[in-house]
Ligand SMILES: O=c1[nH]cnc2c1ncn2[C@@H]1O[C@H](COP(=O)(O)OP(=O)(O)O)[C@@H](O)[C@H]1O
């Protein structure tokens with residue numbers, strides 16, 4: 090289970106158990122989205138966090154064959170929402186885990202625990218998932234970098250030649266998989282998921298605590314009354330809370346892409362870098378290299394905006410987004426009556442955030458932008474950290490390359506059968522001296 094900051098999802102994976110680990114491919118057979126918000130939102134009513142998972146767990150009982158329930162390991166990993174709750178209020182986060190644990194243990198699966206996974210693991214396992222599903226690991230091919238955008242944190246992971254990891258060991262993960270060594274660069278930016286970065290931007294815009302906030306990242310005609318205490322209720326912004334602010338402010342959209350870009354840029358710090366090169370906030374980042382897969386909110390947002398085609402020049406992408414942001418809010422709502430208003434109101438911001446993060450933050454250029462592929466699934470399985478996490482915990486990826494059989498399985502069976510038949514014939518022939526002699530001997534006259 091992926092307990093994200095905005096929601097929890099249960100993934101069911103299946104693989105042929107009888108076959109050797111190395112030949113059976115793992116596939117996602119089912120996804121259940123838990124109703125309601127992420128578990129970190131239940132800090133003041135932890136029992137409800139456990140209850141919220143029940144329906145999906147019942148569904149899992151239907152999907153996994155009854156005789157396999159007890160053998161099926163169940164893991165829950167929580168990401169940045171719980172990292173933030175744990176920072177703000179560790180006893181509340183413990184209570185949420187107790188409730189989740191209590192709920193999950195009531196089911197007949199082999200419960201293996203619920204925990205917060207580190208940002209490094211989140212990045213590294215996302216990278217493993219993408220490259221496992223592409224079959225790049227087994228074949229020792231060039232790997233694909235992984236870009237994951239969540240609500241509360243975002244991850245970048247890739248292999249870069251000339252990167253040895255010694256400059257910043259916390260950004261380095263090494264693996265030996267199928268006989269190949271990988272030295273992976275990975276970083277997770279806490280607070281730089283799209284929901285928390287929106288808060289940081291709005292906190293920046295409203296530092297003096299005004300009664301109205303004019304927001305270039307929201308459509309013209311958009312107005313809403315928002316609460317200062319809700320906006321600042323997160324460790325990502327809590328230290329910036331204005332002292333004499335009123336309780337609420339009126340949030341007014343003006344839909345100006347260029348100003349929005351400038352406002353988004355204000356959440357990144359480019360001033361200092363003690364390494365050979367940095368992305369932002371003084372974090373090491375080696376030279377970008379190879380193709381990338383961008384998933385999770387990268388995909389949701391760019392897919393909604395019809396901007397997943399990265400062969401379109403970056404300047405044209407920005408031009409399209411500029412027009413979208415300038416579109417009146419009424420018109421946007423009319424065009425997309427089926428989309429949740431919260432998502433709909435934020436796509437202009439989210440698209441701008443994604444382009445700014447990729448180009449200003451990670452240093453993708455007009456050329457290297459086309460190395461990015463926005464993806465949701467690979468061969469039927471969702472791109473995300475869960476598959477890699479599960480493969481690791483169940484030791485599904487061997488460190489060494491499997492002994493390659495000289496013949497594929499059917500060929501092997503045929504050869505063994507032919508040899509068996511020949512041996513049998515040889516055996517019969519060897520018994521010939523014992524065969525009964527013919528009674529009628531030719532007469533010698
Ligand atoms: O259909 C969608 N449209 C836009 N955004 C979406 C959609 N579905 C999920 N998201 C967003 O994707 C992000 C998923 O983040 P997640 O809950 O995994 O947080 P985390 O990885 O930071 O813990 C959230 O910002 C959520 O709002």
Ligand SMILES: [Ca+2]
Nearest residue numbers: 093168239385
């Ligand atoms: Ca996530």
